Amino acid sequence: MAIVFNKSFILTILFYYKIIEVHARGPVYTPPDVERLTDHFKRVSIDESYNVSFGGTNVHVTNNGTNADLSLDKFSGSGLVSKNKYYYGFFNAALKLPAGFTSGVVVAYYLSNANVFPHNHDEIDIELLGHEKRREWVLQTNIYSNGSVSTGREEKFYLWFDPTQSFHDYTILWNNHHIVFLVDNIPVREVIHNNAIYPSKAMSVYTTIWDASKWATHGGKYPVNYKFSPFTVSVKGIEIEGCVLNSKDVAPSCSRSSLSSTDPVDGQQFAKLSAQQINGLGWARRKHMFYSYCQDKNRYKVLPPECNAI
Numbered sequence: 001m002a003i004v005f006n007k008s009f010i011l012t013i014l015f016y017y018k019i020i021e022v023h024a025r026g027p028v029y030t031p032p033d034v035e036r037l038t039d040h041f042k043r044v045s046i047d048e049s050y051n052v053s054f055g056g057t058n059v060h061v062t063n064n065g066t067n068a069d070l071s072l073d074k075f076s077g078s079g080l081v082s083k084n085k086y087y088y089g090f091f092n093a094a095l096k097l098p099a100g101f102t103s104g105v106v107v108a109y110y111l112s113n114a115n116v117f118p119h120n121h122d123e124i125d126i127e128l129l130g131h132e133k134r135r136e137w138v139l140q141t142n143i144y145s146n147g148s149v150s151t152g153r154e155e156k157f158y159l160w161f162d163p164t165q166s167f168h169d170y171t172i173l174w175n176n177h178h179i180v181f182l183v184d185n186i187p188v189r190e191v192i193h194n195n196a197i198y199p200s201k202a203m204s205v206y207t208t209i210w211d212a213s214k215w216a217t218h219g220g221k222y223p224v225n226y227k228f229s230p231f232t233v234s235v236k237g238i239e240i241e242g243c244v245l246n247s248k249d250v251a252p253s254c255s256r257s258s259l260s261s262t263d264p265v266d267g268q269q270f271a272k273l274s275a276q277q278i279n280g281l282g283w284a285r286r287k288h289m290f291y292s293y294c295q296d297k298n299r300y301k302v303l304p305p306e307c308n309a310i
């Protein structure tokens, strides 16, 4: 018996295929409305806020100091470091990630004091991991406190937009109440102040691009392919506001501009998530998170203590 597909049957199949394909790519996801934490503070220029930290020849400041292009090529990655160290604050960068084959490439936006405290450093990380397939950048968040590097506290998310097509805001809020990671103002992770894992020493802010072939993509299965280099991340829209460490003091102390209710350290909007933000957080975690260390029982026979609270 011959199987005969008529035209409308084939069109129907194509129609459903299209729907599935669009879903798989993600643009159908519209995030819920949330209030904006970005734009309370002035967006400062790269020149005002940052120095080159490494790979100076691969750092190109453009647009009269407001933008920077950071590249990774076969000779070097590159990075920026904040001029000041911060003891709490609100840190935002708008990033446009390299398109195309970016396996093994990592763009990191993070706070760290590893250069000052090599054995008991603190770190709050947003890492964007290039992937072997086009468009599938992965967002990873992580926290280390006081050198607790034996326990990784990673969570991983797919993004609900194509991060290579335009700039998107990536934010770290860190204050006495909580740490919140946000993407385009949608909170994706909140860590309530918990001494066990809470960073407690002043940190610098870094924006970097580097070769993580051995680390990021399936244990080096898909290393960086320099045939497609340079890989360039564009940076702009820096907001960097909080307690600036007074470097001359022995005990930690900081100077703040008087910011009243929009103080990222003590201001109400920054002390706890609103109902709308909690809704956004739930949406991001339900729909887009695909890994949390708190669910990784292969890795942790006994889950870290804060996992019970999540």
Ligand SMILES: *[C@@H]1O[C@H](CO)[C@@H](O)[C@H](O)[C@H]1NC(C)=O
Binding pocket: 064, 065
């Ligand atoms: C470039 O930046 C400088 C210093 O921030 C400023 O004084 C100047 O007006 C800017 N020029 C343009 C064309 O925006």
Ligand SMILES: *[C@@H]1O[C@H](CO)[C@@H](O)[C@H](O)[C@H]1NC(C)=O
Binding pocket: 051, 081, 082, 083, 084
């Ligand atoms: C940034 O650069 C300025 C000027 O070169 C230098 O004085 C300062 O120490 C640098 N700061 C950091 C944190 O690298």
Ligand SMILES: *[C@@H]1O[C@H](CO)[C@@H](O)[C@H](O)[C@H]1NC(C)=O
Binding pocket: 119, 120, 146, 147
């Ligand atoms: C952090 O680590 C240092 C050195 O390892 C230790 O002396 C200190 O007590 C630790 N602090 C906290 C808050 O755990």
